[in-house]
Amino acid sequence: MEPPRDEAELRTRLSALAGQRLCDIAAEHAVAVVKSKGWVGTLLEKALGATGSSRAEPDFPQLGIELKTIPIDERGRPIESCFVASLEMARFDLRWETSAVRKKLERVAWVPVQASIPLEQRRCGAALIWSPSDEERSALRGDYEDIVDLLGTGARVTARTGTWLQLRPKGRDAAHLRWALDEEGGLARTAPRAFYLRRTFTAALLARNFAAP
DNA sequence: CGGTGATCATTC
DNA sequence: GAATGATCACCG
Numbered sequence: 001m002e003p004p005r006d007e008a009e010l011r012t013r014l015s016a017l018a019g020q021r022l023c024d025i026a027a028e029h030a031v032a033v034v035k036s037k038g039w040v041g042t043l044l045e046k047a048l049g050a051t052g053s054s055r056a057e058p059d060f061p062q063l064g065i066e067l068k069t070i071p072i073d074e075r076g077r078p079i080e081s082c083f084v085a086s087l088e089m090a091r092f093d094l095r096w097e098t099s100a101v102r103k104k105l106e107r108v109a110w111v112p113v114q115a116s117i118p119l120e121q122r123r124c125g126a127a128l129i130w131s132p133s134d135e136e137r138s139a140l141r142g143d144y145e146d147i148v149d150l151l152g153t154g155a156r157v158t159a160r161t162g163t164w165l166q167l168r169p170k171g172r173d174a175a176h177l178r179w180a181l182d183e184e185g186g187l188a189r190t191a192p193r194a195f196y197l198r199r200t201f202t203a204a205l206l207a208r209n210f211a212a213p
Numbered sequence: 214c215g216g217t218g219a220t221c222a223t224t225c
Numbered sequence: 226g227a228a229t230g231a232t233c234a235c236c237g
Contacts, residue, residue: 037233038218159229169230
């Protein structure tokens, strides 16, 4: 599948997926149905023509749009938080303006997908192509800067920091250490971590845009 | 092998 | 139950 040429084409493709069962989407694209982490996201990337998944840039680079699936329960509420971007600890410059978090959240195609039922029965929901409001932008920026500032002091940052954005482990395992800059600009070994959106954020997002009757 | 796709398991 | 901290498969 070629990447969509513009946002309208992406919307058309998203509409076509809405209501479809994952197993039918998989069959159309010759993808085996396997229960494994990341399978849903990778399937929808393929079905929508997103660029290969292992790059630190939006899934649709020409459109500047990031694709995010949201696993939802029977009441339509997210059951998990949402990975946004890895923390680039090997950089001196962790300003919000140039951050991957900001770039990825500037425009997102959110696709709710059923999650609390057997994999074969799960259906894809109606997508929402979204950009943060001014309030959301400044709140996300605040969280990001709080976290980065704490890191700059050399403090231990847990997932408790941040209203909507949080920092959590992300990697092969806790023993998988990488080089990073410490608070004095020296090199230090650290486990990789990443920014996630809390469920409260995506829950409010879905509630606002898919108001329950 | 590292980053992205996430979900799993333990703790609170 | 919900959140935190940990982990897994896939892709290039």
